[in-house]
Amino acid sequence: MKTSLFIRITAIMLLMLTTTACPEDENCKDGVKGTLHDYTGLSGCSWIIELESGEKLEPVNLHLLDFEPADNLEIYFKYRTAEDQVSVCMVGKMVEITCISRRK
Secondary structure, three states: OHHHHHHHHHHHHHHHHHHHOEOOOOOOOOOEEEEEEEOOOOOOOOEEEEEOOOOEEEEOOHHHOOOOOOOOOEEEEEEEEOOOOOOOOOOOEEEEEEEEEEOO
């Protein structure tokens, strides 16, 4: 019962995230500047966002967004901390992306 409820709540939260996140073609220029890096070679890792300060963030929902990531791609993005997420990669803080666009 608890597992079923957890799955339903998780599915609803993911649906809400994907419907509120802005598509790639919308502008996030007032967001944070970052650079995407492909960390799939490290155990448990995928895409990492490096901020201009050097801080690294682990996006938990990048694969759910209408966005084509590429290594060393410069982006604008908005995010919130994903406090209920646990990282296997352990490279940076876990975050949920709410808006993302390419920097031109």
